[in-house]
Amino acid sequence: MIITIITFIIVFGILVLVHEYGHYFFAKRAGILVREFSIGMGPKIWWKRKNGTTYTIRILPLGGYVRLAGADDEDQDELKPGTPLTIQLNDRHEVTSINASDKTTLFQGIPLQLVDCDLEDELWIKGYVNGDESEVKLYHVNHDAMIIERDGTEVQIAPRDVQFQSASLPARMMTNFAGAMNNFILSLVVFVILGFTLAGVPTNSNQLGKVNDNSVAAKAGLASGDRITKVNDTKISDWTDLSTSISSHPGKQVTITYQRDGKSRQTKLTPKAIERNHQKVGQIGIMEETATSFAARINFGWQQFVQAGTLIFSVLGHMVTHGFSLNDLGGPVAIYAGTSQATALGVNGVLNFLALLSINLGIVNLLPIPALDGGKLLLNIIEAIIRRPIPEKAEGIVTMIGFLILLTLMILVTWNDIQRYFIR
Incomplete structure (x- = not known):
């Protein structure tokens, strides 16, 4: 098991x-942003971020997915007014990280209660800083900023120009x-x-490979290398034709026409009846030619x-x-x-x-x-x-x-x- x-x-x-x-x-x-490449489903057990994509392995080894920017993933990182966030700025005072999760913290992050944001077109975010509701502050968001979603998954934001529909x-x-x-x-x-x-x-040819000793075929004179051309009046062109014709005649005599050394010959034989998948089929003890x-x-x-x-x-x-x-x-x-x-x-x-x-x-x-x-x-x-x-x-x-x-x-x-x- x-x-x-x-x-x-x-x-x-x-x-x-x-x-x-x-x-x-x-x-x-x-040029479509692949936000996440996941193997498995459920809670993540390993992740790594490289070249704009977050690679994750999740606990259930059943399925997987890629999250393409703008394709079926809009709701996963939707930020609603009133959401408590933490943002991180670069030297140009652009937002480079947005943390919407309570499972992680940002180094020197700025607490922000969200008022509104646009992370697709104009790339800005505004809200109340440190609980001060007397002033709404506006920050520009870097095109390649990261967002930490509620479940702790860190992915890149999805501006319009890198979305699937673009x-x-x-x-x-x-x-x-x-x-x-x-x-x-x-x-x-x-x-x-x-x-x-x-x-x-x-090879799926009509040429015989091994002929089992003391088999029906051997007793009828057939040998390795013989090429079967007919079973009764049915023409044989490949192994599929041959096996189908033999199988369909259990216990019934058939006439085999074959070629050996460039000469056409005939022999009669009766396929042995055996049971396979609850049905009787014919068998004569031959094996397909291999290469x-x-x-x-x-x-x-x-x-x-x-x-x-x-x-x-x-x-x-x-x-x-x-x-x-x-x-x-x-x-x-x-x-x-x-x-x-x-x-x-x-x-x-x-x-x-x-x-x-x-x-x-x-x-x-x-x-x-x-x-x-x-x-x-x-x-x-x-x-x-x-x-x-x-x-x-x-x-x-x-x-x-x-x-x-x-x-x-x-x-x-x-x-x-x-x-x-x-x-x-």
């Missing part, structure tokens, strides 16, 4: 880190898309790495990536056409259960699981659902079509509705996963 938990944290952490780094990297390139539409679209893109890249890289960890990678070349390993990684993506799209399509069940979805509990199974298969099992999860996360995040990256991209596309920004209020309402739907769905999926995997 300990190994499973550690593996789960590492796998989940890699997925989140790679996804959020995509948003972070392209936001930085576009970037060009293509830059914002790329920033929204980059998280999923990074997950696709991670999946492909891991599948390729997996190809190099195997002794040999399957060890560099190109073959790279191609294996690409083929696995394509097959995984195709499978996910087919599942999503089935959910749309036939209706979905909660059993078709999985949350952190299902990922933990899958991690346990993958861990039992060793390093290769974990790598395969990581690659599958990564492409899954990328595709799901691009679904046109409000609050997901795909929903944000849809709003970007609408903005491009109507050639004007979508009103912030309307965008906020749509995003909030999507968030509430996702939150409800996540709760239902999590409870369903608990019942499926832990309640017998």
Whole structure:
């Protein structure tokens, strides 16, 4: 269990880190201020500030986020009139730090009861100093000033020129898309790495690799290197065709047409009937041809990536056409259960699981659902079509509705996963 938990944290952490780094990297390139880059949720256990970004690790290793200036984080540091603050000034009497938290103090800070402020456009703050309500003092705020929020998190203020909406539409679209893109890249890289960890990678050809001794195939005269071209009248072009044809004839005689030394030959055999996943399938004791070349390993990684993506799209399509069940979805509990199974298969099992999860996360995040990256991209596309920004209020309402739907769905999926995997 300990190994499973550690593996789960590492796998989940890699997925989140790679996804959020995509948003972070392209936001930085576009001149958008990344106020915070967090791994995990809940109370922070470590933080460091560098180049305008506060990097945090939080106690719950489930998820993570980047806070982009002007994008969904306005309420977190909203300062209301009457709020007691402490401010710190530089040599030019500009405010460089604003402390709204009672969890920390500022060295030589000036106590201020807030009257009003503008931290986006004109950059000023005014209030009563040291409780003296006879005079309102006005201070200019430095463009790169820091604010310590109520929970003690120190982030940079968000002037208008570095906010998300100030970037060009293509830059914002790329920033929204980059998280999923990074997950696709991670999946492909891991599948390729997996190809190099195997002794040999399957070629998906119709040529036989190993033929087991005393197997149905061996007794019928088949040998390693034979190329199967037909099963009965069905043409065989690759291993998928061959395995499907053999599996579908348990206990039934078939005619195998194959090539050896450039000559076409035939033999008859009867696949042995075995039970797999509560169904009878045919088996003749052959193994797929494998290759060890560099190109073959790279191609294996690409083929696995394509097959995984195709499978996910087919599942999503089935959910749309036939209706979905909660059993078709999985949350952190299902990922933990899958991690346990993958861990039992060793390093290769974990790598395969990581690659599958990564492409899954990328595709799901691009679904046109409000609050997901795909929903944000849809709003970007609408903005491009109507050639004007979508009103912030309307965008906020749509995003909030999507968030509430996702939150409800996540709760239902999590409870369903608990019942499926832990309640017998």
